[in-house]
Amino acid sequence: MTPLLTVDRVVKRFGGVAAVDGVSFTLDAGSVLGLIGPNGSGKTTLLGVLAGTHEPTEGTVTLDGRVASGRGAHRAVHAGIARTFQTTRLFETWTLREGLRLARGERRGRRTPWPDEAPVALLGLDHLLDRPCGALTGAAQRLAMIASALATGPRVLLLDEPAVGMDTADAAALGDAVRRVAGELGVAVIVVDHNMHFLMPLADTVVVMAAGAVLATGTPEEIRSDEAVIASYLGGA
Numbered sequence: 426m427t428p429l430l431t432v433d434r435v436v437k438r439f440g441g442v443a444a445v446d447g448v449s450f451t452l453d454a455g456s457v458l459g460l461i462g463p464n465g466s467g468k469t470t471l472l473g474v475l476a477g478t479h480e481p482t483e484g485t486v487t488l489d490g491r492v493a494s495g496r497g498a499h500r501a502v503h504a505g506i507a508r509t510f511q512t513t514r515l516f517e518t519w520t521l522r523e524g525l526r527l528a529r530g531e532r533r534g535r536r537t538p539w540p541d542e543a544p545v546a547l548l549g550l551d552h553l554l555d556r557p558c559g560a561l562t563g564a565a566q567r568l569a570m571i572a573s574a575l576a577t578g579p580r581v582l583l584l585d586e587p588a589v590g591m592d593t594a595d596a597a598a599l600g601d602a603v604r605r606v607a608g609e610l611g612v613a614v615i616v617v618d619h620n621m622h623f624l625m626p627l628a629d630t631v632v633v634m635a636a637g638a639v640l641a642t643g644t645p646e647e648i649r650s651d652e653a654v655i656a657s658y659l660g661g662a
């Protein structure tokens with residue numbers, strides 16, 4: 426199977442600092458990739474390259490064989506790459522339905538590739554559509570951010586610390602929802618999170634970054650027992 430997304434030797438320098446230093450991996454449709462590593466290892470910067478907000482200094486990101494990197498965030502969304510952020514960004518007085526309509530407008534003139542109800546139902550938000558976003562629980566607001574990203578009809582979804590601040594039950598429910606999104610919509614998902622109890626059961630593949638580079642790639646089981654990963658990251662996690 427040809428990968429949906431190919432990250433090929435991506436470098437991102439800020440002045441003299443190589444925040445991302447030659448990262449390569451591939452991602453198939455419907456799969457979940459966990460991106461982990463110590464603080465400052467380059468995960469957020471890499472998400473920015475994938476989401477089009479950072480132009481790579483070297484290397485490319487291709488989606489279905491077409492170069493998707495270095496064209497700005499708006500074109501990345503149009504190409505089919507959507508992201509969420511570490512903080513929730515919702516209009517508090519708007520209902521969830523209104524917020525999702527606004528998000529969908531980012532692809533004005535394009536047909537959405539699945540009925541709008543599907544991602545909302547998969548995320549368990551269908552009964553909350555007419556509530557003001559500000560009245561939703563913190564966990565529901567995080568799911569709403571994911572629904573907003575899915576409203577743009579992406580083929581690749583980037584989640585930046587989606588489980589931060591969640592208790593174990595909410596994080597497990599979020600993990601189940603993300604798996605449904607990948608499995609039933611065929612969306613490829615990249616998740617950055619420091620919560621290994623959340624991330625490891627969720628990911629098909631884990632990429633570990635250290636100092637901007639890939640330290641290890643493997644299944645969650647392989648990564649858990651990788652001595653270099655334990656020494657640099659998991660030992661203290």
Ligand SMILES: Nc1ncnc2c1ncn2[C@@H]1O[C@H](COP(=O)(O)OP(=O)(O)OP(=O)(O)O)[C@@H](O)[C@H]1O
Nearest residue numbers: 439442443444462463464465466467468469470471
């Ligand atoms: N806009 C910027 N200008 C200069 N340096 C930056 C910029 N953004 C990130 N960096 C540097 O790049 C490196 C990687 O940072 P990044 O935020 O990508 O790491 P991270 O793995 O996401 O960390 P965390 O887990 O804390 O979110 C750090 O040394 C950081 O200081």
